[in-house]
Amino acid sequence: MKFFIDTANLDQIKEAKDLGILDGVTTNPSLMAKEGISGTDNILNHYRAICEIVDGDVSAEVISTDFAGMVEEGMRLADLAPNIVVKVPMIKDGIKAINYFTEHSIPTNCTLVFSSGQAILAAKAGATYLSPFVGRVDDINWDGMALIREIAEIYAIQGFDTQILAASIRNSKHIVDAAKAGADVVTCPLSAILGLLKHPLTDLGLEQFLADHAKANK
Template sequence: MKFFLDTADLNEIRQAVSLGILDGVTTNPTLIRKAGARDFHEHIRQICELVPGDVSAEVTAVDYEGMLREARQLAKIHERVVVKIPLIPEGIRAIKTLSEEGVRTNCTLCFSATQALVAAKAGATYISPFVGRLDDISSEGMTLIGQVVQIYRNYDFRTQVLAASLRHPMHVLDAALVGADVATMPFPVMMQLLKHPLTDIGLERFLKDWEAYLQAQKSAGA
């Protein structure tokens, strides 16, 4: 499974890169605004230079021609850019055209398996089903991930399943168990993957024992 960071914060990205486990980044207009980016294209370029893999940058147009125009501009920023396109009829048209042009796409705002099937047929590079937002309306978001993974395997679609809107470590674990290709998560969730109280207790105990050993050695040599 690939780990993507769902952020536009350069400091968070640098910290994740330093761990050596970051495969890519997903952004959206909300995250770009939150990061305080002054120049959208330049900010995306900076992210691309930090990470080793794909960086999703989203169009804001909702019409076919507008999405194509923005997508082509975004794709020129850096070879790592993957263009996020909303899962609407005009978006599917745009994904099909962009796929034929060799522009990679991330079809976003997916909430059903039939939507994911259509996106794959259009040639999307990634599909982004939103787990947390489905949970918010008393639906099983992770069930959708499993359905999409199974459908894509049934028909050998090359579209990668990118589990999005992951809000806690169990979301990441469940996405891995059902076979999602990518998990994109906020920085705090990525850090929580490393945490366990028994690890902290065990480390504290080892360090105390080591300190006691050193003191004993010191006393023996006195």
């Protein structure tokens, strides 16, 4: 399973890369704003900066909601770097845009996915990645991981190549659950990834090893 970090923070991206586990980045206008980045030129330059750090795919989101606008924005984003993936919302014109980008060999990430029916449409249109928002599904008292499992089953039966990118990951357990459910990728905050490192028995074991070493070297 691939690990993407969901952020626009360059320091966090560098930290994840230094861990040796970073496969890509997803970001969006909200995450850009969180870092104080606004204005078209500044946003485009920030995408370039991210792509200079990351070897893997970098999802860059369109703002338009009409076909022509999404195509225009997406082509501009795709020209920024060879590893840009154009992130497109799961709406009617979004599916049309994904099909257009697919025909022009531009990778896409279909975002804001909440059902298996939407997942089928995105795969039919040729989306490179599909982003089901598991945390938001949980928020409305449904099972986000059950959605991942169902999409994975459908894709396996139908032979779709679209990769399932589990999004809206809230914690470390979500990462493990997404891996078990069949996600090809998870995108999450750095804190959720770092949380996988932690276990009380690891801390106790290390403490004991260091104590024993200190005794042996008195």
